[in-house]
Amino acid sequence: MARTAPVADTDTIAVLGGDLLREVFLHLPTPADLLRAALACKPFLHAARSARFLRRFRRRHPFACPLLLGCFVHRPSEDRCREDPSPLLLLAPLPAAARRVVEAGDFALSFLPDRGSSGPDPWRVLDSRSGRPLLWDRASAEQPVADPWKVLDCRNGRLLLRNRVSRELAVADPLTRRWASLPAPPAERPVGYGLVTDDGCSSAFQAFCLSEDGGGSPGLRALVLSSSELRWADAAVLAGQYNLEDSRVMQANGSLYWKLKGGERMVALNTETMEFSLLELPDFARQFSFDVIEKGDDDAGGLYLLTMLGCCIEVWGGWDDGSGVLTWTLVDKSVKFQRAMADMIGSPQFYRHGLVVIGVVAGVVFLRNKDRLLSIDLETMKLRMLAQKDTCPSALMYPYTMAWPPSCLNPTEEGM
Structure with a gap:
């Protein structure tokens, strides 16, 4: 039978x-x-498929999801007229199923338009090497642009991009080839951007822009754009003069963070209350790079920084002492990676170039050592070499994760 x-x-x-x-x-x-x-x-x-459930599941399993697919990087330019070419995806070690998902996507971003917003056809094609057009902007007569889109931030499989000529923004998903065009923010001197995405909904997001024009007086002005309205609105103003030069955006516990020049303080923007705050940083932050991380629901009251000191990963927690000042305590420390790094890099003198923490995403720490890109899995403490020398990109690097498989998402439950 x-x-x-x-x-x-x-x-x-x-x-x-x-x-x-x-x-x-x-x-x-x-x-x-x-x-x-x-x-x-x-x-x-x-x-x-419940968006609310997916958010709960992700908070409960911070090391298991989202799935890290790789790193978006901006490659060094070989041609002086090609400023900051299109980003490249360096793949992480992936199971076969995840690799097939990547292969089905468009990480060359060819689904995005190659035109600015200054007219129906403001471009003249000069060359088409490497499969991407080299364009000349007729309106401004600027230098040719290899790729008009530059990555500003990357969260949950979505990229925040800026058009180099028109200054308009876009939020794009390379896996689904979907994108949303955003108007250029009404800011005189934009100095920082950030993207906040929904853990359960594939289409909901908020884009943030920080500008030095603080409402007519010296200060920082925060603008926000929601996917439900697609127009910019004033969010918050912080009076005073602040230098965010070369500061990358960090994100944890519903807030965006930018380290101020000098390293003594950090600007925080709460994306729920839309309030600015200034945070005093520990002494090591003046000399070493770090990233803010989340520690789960049980420790939601503190702010946590991950850094690399003496070839060890250290996690510092900061708690408000009641007067608005954070008190910092070392809460976690890993084993030394000095010998493993010396063997992998091929020189015991690697420490001369320092270890720069680029970011922490999906339980993986990304480090730079001169012209090398390294990663450490926080769960297994496994060290990997991602790129080195001529294949190593510039300092711009954005870990790319897939929050949930497309079959697990339900865009009709945005309000849940």
Whole structure:
């Protein structure tokens, strides 16, 4: 007798209900387990697609999701007329299924328009080497541009990009080839950008722009644009003079952070209350690079910084002492990586160039050592070499993650 495949008891599943199913799914160890469960039957898929549930699942499993696919980097220019060419994706070690997802995407960003907003056709094609056009802006007669789009930030599989000529912005998803055009922010002197995305909804986001024109007086002005309205609005103003030169945006616990020049302080913008604050940083922040990280729901009250000191990963926690000043304490320290790095780099003198923390994403620390790009998995403490010498990009590097498989997302549940 031929065997028949087991059929899910839909009546029992219906009795359980979506809320109880989501509480069960919350205890699954990895996103892969959640995806397998979601694809078992339609009620399971409906329960797992809840945006609110996906946000809870991600907070509960900070090291397991999102999945790191690689790093967007800006390659060094070989031609003087080609300023900052199109970004390149350096792949992380991936299982076969994840690699197929990457191969199906468009990480060359060829789905984005190669035209500015100054007219119907403001460009003249000069060359088409490397598969991307080299363009000349007729209106401004500027130098040719190899690729008009530059990466400003990257969160949950979406890129915040700026057109080098028109100054308009765009939010793009290379996996789905979807993108949204944003108007140029009404800012005289923009000095920083940030992208905040929804963990459960694939289309909801907020774009932020920091400008030095603080409402007519010296200060920082924050502008915000929501995906639901697509127009810029004033969010907050911080009086005073602040230098954000070469400061990259950091993000944790619903706030954006920019380190001020000198390293003594950091500007924070709460994206929920739309309030600025100034934070005093520990002494090491003046000399060493760091990134802000999240430590989960249990430790939500503190601010955590991860840095590399003496070839060891250190995590420092800062708590308000009641007077508005943060008190910093060393809360975690890893083993020394000196010998492993010397063997991997091929020289015990690598420390002369320092170890620069570029960012911490999906439980992975990214480091730069002169012309080399390294990573350390915080769960396994495994050290990897991502790029070196002629393949190593400039200091602009944006880890790219896939928040959830496309089949797990439901854009109709944005309001949940």
